[in-house]
Amino acid sequence: MQLSGAQHIPVWLELTNEESKLSERAKYLLYYWPTIQGRGEFVRLALEEADAPYVDVARGDEAAGQGVPAMLAILRDGARPDAPFAPPFLDVGGRLIAQTANILLYLGSRHGLAPDDEADRLFAHQLQLTIADLVTEAHDSHHPIGSDLYYEDQKREAARRAKSFRGARTDKFLNYFERVLAANPQGSEHLVGRSTSYVDLSLFQVVEGLVYSFPRAMKGAGDRWPRVIALRERVAGRARIARYLASERRIPFNNDGIFRRYRELDD
């Protein structure tokens, strides 16, 4: 599907075979907090599905110049014109790309994880930004007052916010993605187009996180959002994703991340 008046606009970052060969040789350096899935996980999933060579730098050895200090050194380097505001960020041959959705916009085009069609690529990115909104709300469900405070210092406020998040807000988001799947003219197996894109991987991750955080509220999700839950199962069963999920590279969910399990917030 083409945007009106835009028939001759080239598809962004479309790769010729020659360029694909170049990118196969490229090694990505991913920078993200080493002990949580967090926002970095959306990037990890795309890199894993693409089978792209990458180093998860902050999880590396400090003695080898990796680890969290290497990440902080970049964040604090005020002279860099491509300075990121926050992790995750990706080093691509010396150039930094930050903001999760922006990284996926780049990787998706480069590794066949985005639709070929230009309008569909914009729509995929639009969906990713909607997922990013959901992720921010998931974080704020346990930290409604501020990231600079402990959960324990905002428990009462979190109880109020989580009630709204696990109810009306989660419903609204998942109803929306269910509807997008149902309306995809190329089939309800994917959010956009007819093959797996980074948005499918991201929706998988969000559902994993919701089920981890709110097992009670998410009971019966398969009946309410059958296409969303089916997509989650399909993504989990993809060879490279399944291999990744079973590996030590997949950090388990925990209560330092974005998706946390506090029984009192699920009640």
Next chain:
Amino acid sequence: MQLSGAQHIPVWLELTNEESKLSERAKYLLYYWPTIQGRGEFVRLALEEADAPYVDVARGDEAAGQGVPAMLAILRDGARPDAPFAPPFLDVGGRLIAQTANILLYLGSRHGLAPDDEADRLFAHQLQLTIADLVTEAHDSHHPIGSDLYYEDQKREAARRAKSFRGARTDKFLNYFERVLAANPQGSEHLVGRSTSYVDLSLFQVVEGLVYSFPRAMKGAGDRWPRVIALRERVAGRARIARYLASERRIPFNNDGIFRRYRELDD
């Protein structure tokens, strides 16, 4: 500046002269809440600076098929494969584009409001997503518990969150943009590249909003963030922007929008 291994990747949505002529004839339909600046304002500013013909549909006459009902009808049309999750969204020849940063990604390339260079375009988008994060935090400073509740029902929580927002968070964001301006190899007059991009317009809007919301906390901003404040003045003085700001098309800030002035949150 080029990304490594990506030398032959075409610049997204780059327009030939022929396509520019096509886009001049196109009329955009913008859908956003009619009584607030909100997130729609970032799109309005780009359309105004581009001198692009557009209709602000929800501000139009219901009898003529416009107004809020026209917007809600699209949001509720479950069969549309390009359904948006929320306003703002743009109708481009029948195809909808949503999510503020995504709309700007599209308009920026089409109307000369984004850098020519591919890596710079990614960086511009990255900055826009960082601005979007700031905007969400600005909203949550008065609505930390939920958008479905009145401010009056979360005043106490808002007081706590606003203290952190107008202090440490605003500092962190504006320090960052000051640093990006200082480090721009093409000059500190723009966030990216050497001419006005949609990100410059958006930073202008954010500073306007912060000054409106937190006049006390923002006192002395020109000393602390001289490049940011100078950029704000330059954007305000651009001919098309100045004309827009003086027109009835510019909705005044008010306490239904994202940036609100509650004296108790600025104290």
